[in-house]
Amino acid sequence: MIAAISAARLGAEVTVLEGGDRIGRKILSTGNGKCNFTNKKMDNTCFRSNTTADISPFLNKFGVEDTLAFFASLQMLYKEKHGYFYPASEQASTVLDVLRFEIESHAARITVLTACKARTLTYQKNGTVKVQCGTESFMFDRVILACGSKASPKTGSDGTGYQLLRSLKCGCQIEEVVPALVQLRCKEDYLKAVAGVRVEGKVTLTIEGKVVGDEQGEIQLTDYGVSGIPVFQVSRFASYGCVKGQKVQVHLDVMPGMDAEAFMQYMSQRKEKLGERTMEQFCAGLLNKKLCMQFCKMAGISLEQPVAKVPQKAWNQFVALFKKWTLHVDKPNGFDMAQVCAGGLSMKEIDSHFAMKKCPSVYVVGELLDVDGICGGYNLQWAWTSGYLAGQYATLD
Ligand SMILES: Cc1cc2nc3c(=O)[nH]c(=O)nc-3n(C[C@H](O)[C@H](O)[C@H](O)COP(=O)(O)OP(=O)(O)OC[C@H]3O[C@@H](n4cnc5c(N)ncnc54)[C@H](O)[C@@H]3O)c2cc1C
Numbered sequence: 001m002i003a004a005i006s007a008a009r010l011g012a013e014v015t016v017l018e019g020g021d022r023i024g025r026k027i028l029s030t031g032n033g034k035c036n037f038t039n040k041k042m043d044n045t046c047f048r049s050n051t052t053a054d055i056s057p058f059l060n061k062f063g064v065e066d067t068l069a070f071f072a073s074l075q076m077l078y079k080e081k082h083g084y085f086y087p088a089s090e091q092a093s094t095v096l097d098v099l100r101f102e103i104e105s106h107a108a109r110i111t112v113l114t115a116c117k118a119r120t121l122t123y124q125k126n127g128t129v130k131v132q133c134g135t136e137s138f139m140f141d142r143v144i145l146a147c148g149s150k151a152s153p154k155t156g157s158d159g160t161g162y163q164l165l166r167s168l169k170c171g172c173q174i175e176e177v178v179p180a181l182v183q184l185r186c187k188e189d190y191l192k193a194v195a196g197v198r199v200e201g202k203v204t205l206t207i208e209g210k211v212v213g214d215e216q217g218e219i220q221l222t223d224y225g226v227s228g229i230p231v232f233q234v235s236r237f238a239s240y241g242c243v244k245g246q247k248v249q250v251h252l253d254v255m256p257g258m259d260a261e262a263f264m265q266y267m268s269q270r271k272e273k274l275g276e277r278t279m280e281q282f283c284a285g286l287l288n289k290k291l292c293m294q295f296c297k298m299a300g301i302s303l304e305q306p307v308a309k310v311p312q313k314a315w316n317q318f319v320a321l322f323k324k325w326t327l328h329v330d331k332p333n334g335f336d337m338a339q340v341c342a343g344g345l346s347m348k349e350i351d352s353h354f355a356m357k358k359c360p361s362v363y364v365v366g367e368l369l370d371v372d373g374i375c376g377g378y379n380l381q382w383a384w385t386s387g388y389l390a391g392q393y394a395t396l397d
Contacts, residue, residue, distance in 0.1 A: 001099045002070070002384055003144045003365060006391030008106040015140070016103070016110065017133060019117035019156055023103075026148065026155035027096045030380065035092035038067045038384070039377040040083035046378045048236060049371045050175045052347035055382075062385045070388065074098040084377055117160065118147075120167040123359045142361045142394040144354075146387060149177060149341035149367040159335075161368040165345055170358035173346040175370040178243055179338035180236035181379075183227040184250060186327040190297070194290050195223035202253040205234040207241040216256055221291075226250060226327065233374050236342040239332045248329040254287060255322045267319045275308035282307045287322070295321040340379050344370040353393035354386055360397075363390040 001024055004014045016023060027035060039046070042064045044056050068085070071078060076098045077088035087094040103110050121143065122130040129143045147161025165172055203226070204214040215230035231250070241248040255263050274282050280303040283292035296303055299318035301310055310318070335341065345364050349356055354363045365386035373379040 001103060002387035003146055003363075003391035003394070004110050005099070005102050005106065006388045007144075007395045008103075008109040008391075010392060010395040012109065012391075012395040014106075014110045015138065016112045017116045017118055017131065017138070018112065018114045019158075019160070021114055023112060023114065024096045024099060026152065026157065027099075027380075028092050029152065029155060030092050030095075031086060031377075033092050034086050034090045035095045036084050036086055036377040036380070037071070037078075037095055038064050038085045038381045040064060040080065040085070041376075042378075042381065046376065047371055047373050047382065048180075048342065049347055050343065051173075051370045055347075055371060057352065058385050058389065059381075062388045064381065066388070067381060067384045070384070071095075071098065074102050118164055119160075121164050121362065123168055123170065123362070127361045129359075129361055140361075142363065142397075144363040144365060144387075144390050144394055145368055146365050146383075147368055149344060150335045151179065151181075151338040151341045151367070153336060157367070162344075165364070165368075168356075168359050168362065170356070172349045172356065172358060175343040175346055176240070176243065177341050177343035178236065178239035179332045179335050180239060180342040180372045181232040181339035181375060182235045182239070182337055183222065183333045184225045184231055184235055184238055185330045185333060186225040186250070187330050188327055190294065191221060191225065191327075192223045193297075194221045194294050197221040197288050197290050198228070199254050199288055199291060200256065201230070202256045203230040203234060204251040204253070205238055206249045206251065207237065207246050209247070212237045212241075219252060219254070225329070226252070229375050232339070235332055236372055238329050239342065242329065242331045250327050250329060252325040252327065253323050254291065254325065260320075260323045263323055264319055271307050271315075275306070277307055279303050279305050279307060279310065295325075339375075340367055340372050342370075342372040344368050346370050353397060354390040355393065355397065363394050365390045 004016050007014050047055050078085050079088050116133045118131050118133050120132045129140050131138045148157030150159030198218055198220050201219045202216045205212050213234040215233040217230040218228050220228040238248050279296050279301050286292055295318055299314045301314050347370050356362045366383040371382055373382055
C-alpha cells in the first residue's frame, strides 16, 4: 500500500494485486489491535538478518521521522508511549483506513484488484514482467513484490511470495524461513501445573550451551511452554536452533531485581525468621504461589515440611530455581501463531533500490526479505521503509 502511494505520488500508474478480499488485512491484527507502527529508538540492533549486518542506509533514507511525516500527511494523529508509536485512536483500523483513503484519492493512478492471487512471474527479455493470476495475466514494466512471509497466513501472507520468487527461475537465494516473534514449546510436562502464571523476569536463551540472547519483561507460562515479549524477542534464534537439531534451552530468572548472592542471603534471613512455618506458609508473599509450589516439588520438598527442617541440598536447589530455571525447548509454535518470519530473500539478492540484481525490474520489500525486527514497531517500520523507497525507485529508475 505504501509502495503504491509513493509511486503514484511521483506520477506512476500502479496496479495493486491482492490475493485476499481486501488490502492490508494484517494491519488490523497488529499491536493487539492498536498498531504499534514505529518506534523512537530505531537502529540496526532492532533488526536481525542472515544476510546483512546493516540496514541503516535504508533507515537513513526513510526512517522514523519520515514515517511520522508520511502518516501526518495522511492526516493521522498519533501518540507515543515510552517510545512506541500508535495512532491517536489506538485503533489499528485507523492506520488501514488512512492508507486506503490515500489510495482512493489517487484513484486515477492506482487500481486495486482484490481476490487476485499472483501465481507465477515471468521475466521477459525486454525487462517487462508477466504476472499470472489464475487464468488472467498482466504485463508490467516494474513489479514490487510485497507478499509478506508465511506468518499468520489467515491474514493473506501464506508464503506464495517465495513461490513467486522461485517462479522467476533466476536461482535467487532464499534464506530458510522460520517462525519468529513466537511462543516456544518446551519438553517439561510439569508446565501444566504453572499454566497461566505471568511473572516479571529475565529470559536467557542458550544454544548448545552458548548464550545467544537475553531479554527482560513479563514472562507468560503456558501448558506447553513459554510466551510473552521477552520470549518473542529471542524466539527467532531458538527457531533456527531447533531447525538445526541443536540443544536449545531457556533459562528463566524470576527474581531479576536481586543478584544471585543477594537473593540467597535474603532467603536465608527469611528462613531464620519463618523457620517454624511449613514450606507452603513460607512461600506466601514470596512470589506467585503456583510457581513457588512447583519449585518446592522440583527440589523434592514437601509443602508440609517445616522450613527449618528442609535439608540443605534441597533448600539450595529450591533457592537456585528462582534465579535459573532451565526449560528445554522442543520447537517454536507454528507459522499460524508467529507474528513474523525470519529468513526470506537474501539481502545479497537486492541492490540499494530494493531491485533484484538478477531481475532488475522486480523489487522486493517487507517481510518477504531476509530482515526481521524485534517487537516494538520495527517490522512495520521495515515495511514502510522498504515499501516507500521501492515505490519511488521503481518509478524513477
Ligand atoms: C498478530 C500480529 C501482530 C503484529 N503486530 C505488529 C506491531 O504492532 N508492530 C509491527 O511493527 N509489526 C507487527 N506485526 C508484523 C507486521 O504486521 C508485518 O511485519 C508487516 O505487516 C509485514 O508487511 P508486508 O507488507 O511485508 O506483508 P503483509 O502485511 O503480510 O502483506 C502482504 C499482503 O500480500 C498479500 N499477498 C500475499 N501473497 C500474495 C499473492 N501471491 N498474490 C496477491 N497478494 C498476495 C496478502 O494477502 C497481504 O495482504 C504483527 C504481525 C502479527 C501477525
